[in-house]
Amino acid sequence: MAERELTYAQAIYEATAQEMERDPSVFVFGLGVDDPIGLYGTTLDLHKRFGPERNFDTPLAEDAMTGVAVGAAFAGLRPIHVHQRMDFLMLCMNQLVNVAAKASYTFAGAVKAPIVVRGVIGRSWGQGPQHSQSLHSMFMHVPGLKVVAPTTPHDAKGCLIAAIRDDNPVIFMEHRMLYNILGIVPERVYEVPFGKARVLASGDDITIVAISHMVVEALRAKAHLEAEGIYAEVIDPVSLAPLDIETIAGSAERTGRLLVVDNDWTGCGASAEIIAAVTERLQDGRVPRVARLGFAPAPCPTTKPLENLFYPTGRTIATKAHAMVRGGGSDWVPHAAEAAEIAEFRGPF
Amino acid sequence: MAERELTYAQAIYEATAQEMERDPSVFVFGLGVDDPIGLYGTTLDLHKRFGPERNFDTPLAEDAMTGVAVGAAFAGLRPIHVHQRMDFLMLCMNQLVNVAAKASYTFAGAVKAPIVVRGVIGRSWGQGPQHSQSLHSMFMHVPGLKVVAPTTPHDAKGCLIAAIRDDNPVIFMEHRMLYNILGIVPERVYEVPFGKARVLASGDDITIVAISHMVVEALRAKAHLEAEGIYAEVIDPVSLAPLDIETIAGSAERTGRLLVVDNDWTGCGASAEIIAAVTERLQDGRVPRVARLGFAPAPCPTTKPLENLFYPTGRTIATKAHAMVRGGGSDWVPHAAEAAEIAEFRGPF
Amino acid sequence: MGSRSNTSRQHRIDAAASAADGQRQPPVGIAQPGAQADSGSSEHAVRLYRAMRRIRRVEEQIERVYPTDKIKSPVHLSTGQEAASVGVCDALRPDDVVFATYRGHAAYLAKGGNLRAMIAELYGKADGCARGKAGSMHLIDVAAGFMGTSAIVGTTIPQAVGHAFAMKYKRADRVTVAFFGDGATEEGTFHESMNFAALKRLPILFVCENNLYAIHSHVRDRAVEPDLSRRAASYRMPARRIEDGDVLAINAAAKDAVEAIRRGEGPQFIEVMTYRYCRHVGPGGDTVLGYRTQSEIDQWKARDPIAQIGESLPIPTRTMLDAEIEIEIADAFEFAERSPFPGGDELVADVFHG
């Protein structure tokens, strides 16, 4: 039982179904959730199981549908609003940033807005500039919003359950390249609490904090580095707001080096926040060397050769970490094939 | 002539009128620009001078009006789209982030989107949670956008002219508490180039970087600190994207202390970016002590006593700087009256 | 009738007093809308007059106090527009729910929002309906069925739709009302909301208070089709337009609409032509700005709905009602004066719920 494996997508489906089973106020809506694809299987046929009022498609109307989620939440429901891309959240910023984030505070707790906003991060197969963004730092910036970006199937299930039960708006980020990753997922219902980072691998030479799909790349980097005798500690923050700076700073203080790898741009990004917060916190002790890696400072190009250069990879992360540990002059580059999940992806979109 | 003084609002008006005079492709639009208030005088009666097609009111439709600006820019015009509050930009994020920012790159330079988006930052007199935000870090995060936040009338005029002439989308931020500030503004047409910070006051003990209206507060803090024999260098980045990290890092390296004060929240904010970028850059030399000040981690409250606590002030900045210079145990607090521009404000809204 | 209203006022003050103790209860009284059947046209007229007059006098008192800087906050007064809120809310049950806007004093009071908590909120005090954090633009009284208003035009429209969705989802027979201005109908979210409400046949009444202006901009400068109720046709939604601002006509239309909605016939749309007497924000008039004419203002004031319905009542009745209203208002302002400011710990309280 404890050894049962699910994919990340299956874990999301299971969390949703279990919570819908438990709590009749939970419902799912968004473009395509009840179609034959069911958002990569994560919502597949939920309407058949729970009725068409609890898993339904909507018109194309991201802004108003977010307002609908907020209004339904005010009335005691727990909507899960699903978006096929994080990029589309740019259409809902007004409701998310100006309303949902501020409702509890503005009305001194008289209302709450327990909405879960699921957003898929696109990558590979020519997603291009408008279907590949993460943009989580925009949400991390705004008090009143929670932001989670689980990486493992285990955390996907536990974070989604926690998000559904949370009395606040939660942005739940799913990277499409993670959907097919397998991992042990307990069948029982459990919550992964927000604000607790996960140390995925221990090491003494450098701390690598990686976000969302970059965790997978960081683990690849770790393997490359080990061949060189460099031992990296890899930390997955899991939840970005709240952010577990204690764990990260503790590790960075110990290793003396902190490399933050984000699935996003670095400027005013999560990586900037992590480095600033760690630096502020550690200045009376051992100040670590710090560096950031993220998207190239450009919109995401469509053509594959440029897209390959756009993202950090196990290779570029390893090279950067190597230079931080062994000194800047190093021009070591590990041998590495293209990541399978990226190379093999052909859809669905 | 060189000594002529204008208010910040007048400087914006003059920049606009001079550019409209020079270039018939420049026009202004947005809610209320041609009304009897004329956005605090910044657009007052421009339609009488340049015709109703070049300064016009619109329906309430922030998203589409931004698209209109982009489309008009594609066709060779230079729109200035004015928003009564930065908060309303949350309604235009899709056009700004997903389209305008990416047009030049996506189409490999075949089009350009020279739009100026003017946004007013509200404060005081019970603006509350939805009329007081800055949110500049969201724009700084996105490659393809430029962001400027001039503080002096001189820079307001020069930056606006530079923004109008820039071939890219520029977010131009104006803090309402700056509108009545007087300063020397040359009558001639001039550009203040982006990416060059301004050292407003020199000092050896600490570097205070402050953004928008916080520059005014930082200068007050500097005066308080001088009474204690502490000399602060005060830097106004003027343009936030591009950001002049060289000047800031140079100063911080010299003083050994960097305090960044933002008119915004700190998490993933401009202050995080500045601290992260400076830290990355200086780690081979003298790593400065760093700290951030910004909004309280909450939506902005409406009632005055809480609003007063929400913002950094000359006092709280001085206290923080004092502690950084003299050590954490210090409980020194300067005597200071409430800032006049805040205490006296009664509208217009 | 006099005695009934008297008793009711007692209830109201009791409820307000309990709010002062931090227990927020819905006020009960004849200003409390709906539920009761009209036991004769005179009682109906009294109810409408009283509710409108009360709102008018509250707004006037706000205007009077405003120059003292005790209300350090923008106020978007409802003066002149009372009939829309009162006419519609009178057709509602107490457990029906209203979403409105920053120009929300009238709707808040018409739906039974606590007056003391409102004035204390305007004063930024700890006994305000949101402990001073919200101010005039964000009134709320959940117990009275009045949801928090927003200072961003249009945002409460889809929220109201979401609330109506929840009512249908829960098989509750409650009706949700979305109040909004003419300007709000230009925002895309209005259309998205109308389409979805129609598609899902939600129990919602859309009420557009068309006061001809968005700040200083006339509706004809913002739309070629000035009859905004026609926009409902795109969604096959029943719609009516009440041209003259008459409270009885508004009330009759609202009753019809609410009944149909409660029968499960889906959403309806009412456009109420109305007029704002004061400037867009703040006390007093604004003819000096020149964007509207004195004669336009005079025309609307000549058919002031409060005066009209007031004339239908016997003078003693009116005198009594007016006196009661004055007492209640004086009490609310005194309450606000006495209430303390929130403590510094409130600065970061309730950012997250629970």
Place this chain on the structure above:
Amino acid sequence: MGSRSNTSRQHRIDAAASAADGQRQPPVGIAQPGAQADSGSSEHAVRLYRAMRRIRRVEEQIERVYPTDKIKSPVHLSTGQEAASVGVCDALRPDDVVFATYRGHAAYLAKGGNLRAMIAELYGKADGCARGKAGSMHLIDVAAGFMGTSAIVGTTIPQAVGHAFAMKYKRADRVTVAFFGDGATEEGTFHESMNFAALKRLPILFVCENNLYAIHSHVRDRAVEPDLSRRAASYRMPARRIEDGDVLAINAAAKDAVEAIRRGEGPQFIEVMTYRYCRHVGPGGDTVLGYRTQSEIDQWKARDPIAQIGESLPIPTRTMLDAEIEIEIADAFEFAERSPFPGGDELVADVFHG
């Protein structure tokens, strides 16, 4: 006629060849829309047939190549919907401008976009219309009057309005066209755009290609009013709906509308009922998914507009046209194959303009 088309094809290939040298010029040819008056119904039919057939064959060739993974990018094929783009673009002048969507191959080609640059773009190559950075979802050919498309539904609608605003501002007599799908009319931005265009009487033609579906969702599950052209009434905008997808009817309606727009009569709206043969994205059909029936597909295919107009042409003419098209397409794919990938310096080039 044969010789004319032959010469024209030469022009086209010349233009395409110059694009290969990095000089991006508008192609010239009889597939080039508009401008010329119809010198007889047969030439008109040839023009329409040729343009539609060319698009169809390009899409089919993309389908054929797709499984080789040379086009590493989502493709939203226009197969079945050619008549909308061709019928409308044929009514335009070369200097008129079109804004379209991620499902933009048809509109791009119908407006005269360079075929070689398009296929190279799909291949992600340096000679693509945007050097491979854009891909199928973001085609552009400014010289041909085809503006960059968007992968976010609805975004190009207000941009088209802005472009039309600029034309009016500059006193140019050019017409702007916004193509969009049925799903896009649900986005708020559509309404905001319609209202503004009507208010300012802008020279814009709105063309809704109603193919009944947004991905797998039928229009009746997204709107109670399935006649989307009725939405124009809210803005007093003249609107028509072409029910049967017939290219001649579309073309006639477009000509009428464009003439009126050019006369300064303000915006117009055309809803074209049409049908997508392939899956939402990618090659091949999708009946296996079960969201639409084979009989629905068959009904639409039975009145395929290309076949219909093709039948009206003499067989030798058609044979010749078809052959020319095949040569041009083969050339474009070969061109794309030969073109290099962009160099790494392109990664951060053009983030900012100038």
